[in-house]
Amino acid sequence: MGRTRAQEAFKPGTEGQFSENDPALALTLARGLMVLKCFDLRNSSLGNKELVEMTGLSKAAVSRMTYTLTQFGFLRYSPSMRRYSLGLSLLTTAYPLLAGLRIRQIARPLMQQMANEIGGVVSMGMQLGRKMVYIESCVSAKSVSPVVAGIGSTIPIFPTAMGRAYLCGLSSIERKELLDTIAPEWDESDNKYLAQVTQALEQYDRWGFCLAKPNLVQETRSVGVAVKGLVDDQHYAFNCGMPIARLKQGQIESDIGPRLFELVRNVELLLGVR
Incomplete structure (x- = not known):
């Protein structure tokens, strides 16, 4: 039997809000999405240290998230800058939505x-x-x-x-x-x-x-x-x-x-x- 989702879970306006105590929440996925949401026009490239500060997650957790997101193409890593930026997988994921x-x-x-x-x-x-x-x-x-x-x-x-x-x-x-x-x-x-x-x-x-x-x-x-x-x-x-x-x-x-x-x-x- 699946976990029960709170009635408010899909209300407009709650996007991006979650509680770590929510039994229906995939917490690791939520934390990975928190990392992705740190990137914007003002923060187009970020290092793990900055992501730790922005998300409040531990260094180890952020390191796992950025590694996994890079493996799936949602982040790109620059060895010379030692920083991450958004990857092309985000674009290919968004295209079916727009189309x-x-x-x-x-x-x-x-x-x-x-x-x-x-x-x-x-x-x-x-x-x-x-x-x-x-x-x-x-x-x-x-x-x-x-x-x-x-x-x-x-x-x-x-x-x-x-x-x-x-x-x-x-x-x-x-x-x-x-x-x-x-x-x-x-x-x-x-x-x-x-x-x-x-x-x-x-x-x-x-x-x-x-x-x-x-x-x-x-x-x-x-x-x-x-x-x-x-x-x-x-x-x-x-x-x-x-x-x-x-x-x-x-x-x-x-x-x-x-x-x-x-x-x-x-x-x-x-x-x-x-």
Whole structure:
């Protein structure tokens, strides 16, 4: 008989969180994944000593993890630098995920068309913990936007147009469940997140889209729209970023937002979303 998993184990927002006392947890695997998650754009190469400090694991445990991950191609070792970096097995593992997202294949031509028409960047993402992960991004050849997020890059949920739109696209029950998980006490009157969520919902009710937190990125303004309902058991949200230098007064609300809204509705029609 298999081990019983806690009911909360698969709740949105709990990704990356675990307890070593969880009887259903493969602890060695969890520790190996902790090591992998230490690598990012700022930490593209790390030595065992740094990984010990970042994970809190013992030297022996980290040494076993890096050796095993290297054997499977998830890490690469540089003898000259005596440091590790991410390996190609991660890329080959991620490819079936991206290739299997039906919405990417359907939305991309529409996203590229809009990006070309407005000279901006149109992107799509999914929620992971407290962040949104970019799964597609289309940029115009004439775009001068200082922010072009690559596939796999992440942004925070609360201040960004995509993250706010994602929250607005959830049902009230789904939204509360996620917020209770990623930001406990978010709905208390003095909590900074309550005002942000309230503002996003007001904008979404009024326009069908919402804006990023003011001055989030000095040179760019962005707008977000969520896909209605589930697509292959997942929620999605889109955003569009425009350099301020190319925007006219009020254009983000009167033109860019409605364009993105229409794009997302067309994607829904093509997907058969009700």
